[in-house]
Amino acid sequence: MEAREAALFELALRMGDTALILGQRVSEWCGHAPALEEDIALANTALDLLGQTQMWLELAGEVEGKGRSADDLAFLRDAWDFRNLVLAEQPNTDFGHTIMRQYLIDAWNRLMLDELQNSADARIASIAGKAARETAYHLERSRDLVIRLGDGSEESHARMQAALNTLWPFTDEFFEADDGDALLAAEGIGPDTAALAPQWQREVQASLAAATLDIPEGRTNPSRSRSGRHTEHLGHLLATMQWLQRAYPGARW
Amino acid sequence: MVEASARPGIEEVWAWLDGVPDPEIPVISIVDLGIIRDVAWEGERLVVTVTPTYSGCPATAVINMEIAACLAAHGLADAEIRTRLAPPWTTDWLSEKGRARLAEYGIAPPQPAGGPAACPRCGGTELERVSQFGATPCKAQWRCKSCLEPFEYFKCI
Numbered sequence: 001m002e003a004r005e006a007a008l009f010e011l012a013l014r015m016g017d018t019a020l021i022l023g024q025r026v027s028e029w030c031g032h033a034p035a036l037e038e039d040i041a042l043a044n045t046a047l048d049l050l051g052q053t054q055m056w057l058e059l060a061g062e063v064e065g066k067g068r069s070a071d072d073l074a075f076l077r078d079a080w081d082f083r084n085l086v087l088a089e090q091p092n093t094d095f096g097h098t099i100m101r102q103y104l105i106d107a108w109n110r111l112m113l114d115e116l117q118n119s120a121d122a123r124i125a126s127i128a129g130k131a132a133r134e135t136a137y138h139l140e141r142s143r144d145l146v147i148r149l150g151d152g153s154e155e156s157h158a159r160m161q162a163a164l165n166t167l168w169p170f171t172d173e174f175f176e177a178d179d180g181d182a183l184l185a186a187e188g189i190g191p192d193t194a195a196l197a198p199q200w201q202r203e204v205q206a207s208l209a210a211a212t213l214d215i216p217e218g219r220t221n222p223s224r225s226r227s228g229r230h231t232e233h234l235g236h237l238l239a240t241m242q243w244l245q246r247a248y249p250g251a252r253w
Numbered sequence: 254m255v256e257a258s259a260r261p262g263i264e265e266v267w268a269w270l271d272g273v274p275d276p277e278i279p280v281i282s283i284v285d286l287g288i289i290r291d292v293a294w295e296g297e298r299l300v301v302t303v304t305p306t307y308s309g310c311p312a313t314a315v316i317n318m319e320i321a322a323c324l325a326a327h328g329l330a331d332a333e334i335r336t337r338l339a340p341p342w343t344t345d346w347l348s349e350k351g352r353a354r355l356a357e358y359g360i361a362p363p364q365p366a367g368g369p370a371a372c373p374r375c376g377g378t379e380l381e382r383v384s385q386f387g388a389t390p391c392k393a394q395w396r397c398k399s400c401l402e403p404f405e406y407f408k409c410i
Contacts, residue, residue, distance in 0.1 A: 037383060037384035037386070037394065038384075040384060040386050040387065040388070040394075041384055041385060041386040044386040044387075044390055045386070047307070047309035047310075047311075047390055048307060048308060048309050048390065049309070050309045051307060051308030051309025051310065052308050052309070054308070054309075055308060055338070122339075125339065126338040126339035126341075127338060129338070129339050129340065129341045130305075130308055130338050130339070130341040130342075131308060132341075133341060133343075133410045134307060134308065134410070137385065137408070137410065140385070141385050141386075
């Protein structure tokens with residue numbers, strides 16, 4: 001692939017894999033949420049994310065030009081080829097962790113999609129335009145819950161603070177950029193990620209302050225999705241998600 | 254192949270499609286839902302352009318099958334169904350007829366203000382949101398404080 005196509009492939013994978021892995025994680029709640037309304041909300045959020053996955057991975061396959069479908073990319077790659085934000089693969093743990101993870105990624109996704117709606121590549125712009133509306137709706141809910149639970153009871157506050165302490169280090173990589181990103185930004189195809197970082201910081205700091213939660217300092221995480229350096233959790237998730245296609249290659253409904 | 258003389262008019266095709274119910278909310282048609290963006294002849298082939306509602310909505314595939322079945326029943330077995338993502342679907346595209354049918358059916362139609370205007374059962378305006386999501390991707394759950402009944406609201410996007 002030319003450098004430009006390779007960068008485009010990576011961008012489509014970053015968006016699609018993040019939606020896929022987060023969607024898979026959130027769908028694990030189906031039938032287990034603390035209240036029926038939350039069960040339905042989580043399942044609907046997962047459904048939107050899987051719909052977005054379909055569009056992004058289809059584009060990735062088209063850009064790559066090797067005839068791989070969205071399903072091929074989802075079910076027949078191994079962990080090191082996934083480009084999802086490492087935060088997306090972190091386990092559900094409890095409702096607090098699930099909602100905190102959702103909020104931090106929703107805020108990232110919203111900013112990315114807002115920029116990508118204006119992409120010089122019409123395919124990216126149309127996918128982002130569709131996904132942006134759904135994601136704005138997700139963000140409204142996850143932000144509201146982070147604030148209500150953080151500024152809630154002693155128990156809910158403690159759980160949200162514990163979730164933030166565990167998950168915050170994984171946001172280190174959110175706005176990193178490489179040569180490919182610079183190339184896409186220069187052509188107006190992808191966002192200038194460095195410029196998005198302060199916007200994300202403002203959004204997140206304001207909500208976490210309203211939630212009476214403290215952002216942990218001095219914690220970092222060495223995982224980096226750009227080079228396929230994931231946490232151990234992704235392999236376990238894929239083993240569940242990909243099992244059927246691995247055991248019965250080509251199985252269809 | 255359809256003889257040019259035997260070709261149905263575009264308006265006629267729209268009327269057929271208006272007879273195809275939404276699979277999850279059958280009181281409104283897929284035309285009421287606003288997802289049929291274009292009907293046109295391209296040479297010998299009829300092309301129906303569809304914009305999906307929610308990107309993960311499982312009804313999308315069923316809707317495409319029902320459009321194909323409807324057209325085939327009218328002798329257009331080789332019609333093409335084309336998906337168009339942009340501009341993205343919005344609840345602004347719901348028809349007036351569709352909005353009225355939703356309300357009669359007990360689903361509050363979407364409002365620009367973001368919440369339902371009135372309880373579809375008793376008309377009460379003291380309302381509270383129960384959940385931002387509902388039984389299908391396009392709906393949320395609300396409750397009327399006057400009659401105390403829960404009801405569904407068609408989400409505004």
